[in-house]
Amino acid sequence: MINVGVLIYPEIQALDLAAAVDCFGQVNQTLKSTGQQPYYRLFTIGQTTTAVKAENGLQLSAEYTLQDCPAIDYLVLPGGAGARPLAADPAFMAWLQQCASSAQKLLSICTGAYLLAHSGLLDGKPLATHWRFAKDLQQRYPKVQVNATELYVMVDKFYSSGGMTAGIDLCLAVIEQDLGVAIAQAIAQELVMYLRRSGKQSQYASPLKIQHSAEQRFTRLQSWLLDNLAQPVSVADMAAQTALSERQFRRVFQSRFAMSPMQYLQQLRLDKARSLLLCDGYSLKHISQQVGVNDPRNLIRMFNKAFGCTPGEYQKHFR
Template sequence: MSQVVGFFIYDEFQTVDLAGPLDAFAVANDLLAPELGYQLTTLAGDATPVRSESGLRTMADTTLANCAKVDTLVVIGGRGCQAVIADQDQMAQLRRLAGNCKRVVSICTGAFVVAAMWPNRALKLATHWDFANKLAMQFPHIVVESDKLFVQSEEVYSSGGLTAGIDLALSLIAQDHGSTLAQRVAQYMVMYVRRSGDQRQYSSLLSVQQTLSQRFQSSIEFIQNNIDKPLSLEMLADEASLSPRHFRRVFKDKVGVSPMRFVQRLRLEKAKDLLCNSELSVVQISSRIGFGSPSLLTRKFTQEYGVNPTQYRENFTMEIK
């Protein structure tokens, strides 16, 4: 039985937030029998052209008021989301549709609209990391998942911005029709299917780089570029033209962890990424990220995350988190 997926757009919506998930469902339609596919429709507040942030103009298929029902309501992100929240008629129509559908999905800053739809629900919502603090301040009744790619909270699904919306769409396709179809859609779109919602939108370790002096930025770049090689405190200190003792002290003061602890955590972050985004074996991953043996990777990974690499891959591949 087919499902109706309605994409709500408005003036100053983000084009990729619409096009990415929309195309994922459209590709799924090409691979499904017609009676099992998705009926895709765009919704807007009125029957006039809608202008995206980038200037692209499009005409929605129908208006919110003329749409009787959808199975999945997708609220696209964009700068215009605050104007939507201020429009009581549009919000009332969105609540009507949301109250009768199987699931509500927000992409990027569409989370602001979803949070405003239910002021008394303590939902967990993801959004683009750059808007997480604003979302939390504007809607203190929700729990903001500031760095996850996508999350589920009851029947509400939300994702970070831009390409994270495609990850969420692939996960919903897998939920509806199985991971094999989602894999085929991802392959057609020339992207990985195995980015779980648990993955971070960005590396919290590497984000500190922006606040460091050029010397320590260069040290982190050296670690990244040589992560597959044996690294020692002496080697890193020599690269920074400092004594090992002085380098260790200043690095820990600036970054928050010791140099070798930073190296280990970065290796483990890369291991998580490869476990979700590749078919590499644990043996191959351990070699690629500089652990001397798969047993060492397994031991350190388990100590850090509470599960071994194989369990992590099984638990988080294609799951909503």
């Protein structure tokens, strides 16, 4: 059984906590329903077992303190306004570094990234966080490679996610690693998720009904497209990824998803462009190249048609 310790602290974001507890907890419920043994042992830990207030005012109390908790296989670090002051606590940081030496995985959700960044464990490595906090995180910890565009990233034993709901995607990815795609898909369905999103998907990606257990070839196509957005991609290229003829691919794709393959590709490119626009230091030309639109004027036209504004106007509104 995998011991999953979930951190609780004052001013935690309750949804980050719930994302982990509900995902891993649902695995146990699903396994029990089929006569199998639970796979995860879930418990909460804190600096004290005295109740603390989450950001939304909810009273939460940890089962164990940092000193008396069971051995931890997976440590989950939820985000919240309290993450930054907690990161400045030398005693907590010493405990986190010690825990990291023995734990199999450390997962940060949203601004839980501040805890990993301050520890120094991610120096020279990528670390995902919510786009709104990326600039501040990068300024505080210049040695960390802050990633504000992807939903989650995994490097070595360190797993990190963007916004609050991206924490669910991260937990599902861990569950898939542990127990396979069928269990992960079953948990997503129990949680009534519209789409199980890959880590490379933009934090702004539109939910599209391309991902389903019976459509693995299209799931693989989605991953391939996300890896190749900067390259020229034709319908023939997409058809080849699904082992269908171009004519059959066009017909099947349109029937399944009520849009053409090129319309879908354009949505992915626009989603990626929107995410990059919220990062500092990227010119429009660079963003255009990263999403496979070589001429920035074409990207401007695409933005106007899709969102009724220019990339510059979009950037000013959301930053």
